Amino acid sequence: MRYQMLQNQLDYARSHEEGTCRRVVLRSIFDSIDHLKTGNYKCNFCDVCIPDLQFNNEKATVLQQDAQVDEIPAQLSTLLQGFEQIALQEVLQFAIERGAVAGMFALVTNRLERDPTNLAALFLAGALARERQRETRAFDYLRFGFNEGIKQGLSPDNLLLFYEEGVLLQPKEAFEWLTQVGGYWDTEEGLKFLIQEAAQRFGTDSTHYRVLIVRWLLGRFNEVSDDCAAFKPTIEVIKNGFERLS
Ligand SMILES: [Zn+2]
Structure with a gap:
């Protein structure tokens, strides 16, 4: 003041x-x-x-x-x-x-x-x-x-x-x-917005854009591996079934 x-x-x-x-x-x-x-x-x-x-x-x-x-x-x-x-x-x-x-x-x-x-x-x-x-x-x-x-x-x-x-x-x-961890834009929707913003402000060759794309890909990768983890018990059941059949 x-x-x-x-x-x-x-x-x-x-x-x-x-x-x-x-x-x-x-x-x-x-x-x-x-x-x-x-x-x-x-x-x-x-x-x-x-x-x-x-x-x-x-x-x-x-x-x-x-x-x-x-x-x-x-x-x-x-x-x-x-x-x-x-x-x-x-x-x-x-x-x-x-x-x-x-x-x-x-x-x-x-x-x-x-x-x-x-x-x-x-x-x-x-x-x-x-x-x-x-x-x-x-x-x-x-x-x-x-x-x-x-x-x-x-x-x-x-x-x-x-x-x-x-x-x-x-x-x-x-x-x-905007890119602070745990900030308002640290969500899937927020990340989409940030990627667009980085492309527009800094271009798709910029480090800002690329880092965000990697972050997005990592997010997708985690989702896929979570899905795999969810399937695991089911795969075990099927595997056991096959073992019993043989
Ligand atoms: Zn005057």
């Missing part, structure tokens, strides 16, 4: 590196109930907007309100109470289309200061950080979210949401999240 607070302060301090107006970060947190600033917003009253600090205005430029973008914070506060896959993807897509990524990122990471294991906030923070090309940090949120999701009993389908973002950043490491 402390770490997240420091990260958020660092975000504010570094917002000039990507030309994000200071107010996009600040006001997204404090105005979160009313509206969300988009990345295009320029207040013309901060050191990013006017680097030489020769302000011509006496006040910050008022944001042209975008009613739909303004709905995001209210939507978010409901969304962060659960983990609704489709709604999360929709709000994310919408924020990207409307250029509200920086503001929404400030909002969800601020939530993580107070609520560090909130799964919906972790997913959005990861996806938004990836969108902002902060890849290491994005991957950290997603990995932590995936593991936290397992602890909190999140369904496999929902866990895959973290994976699908993570695999775009670090494919091999993200794939290993």
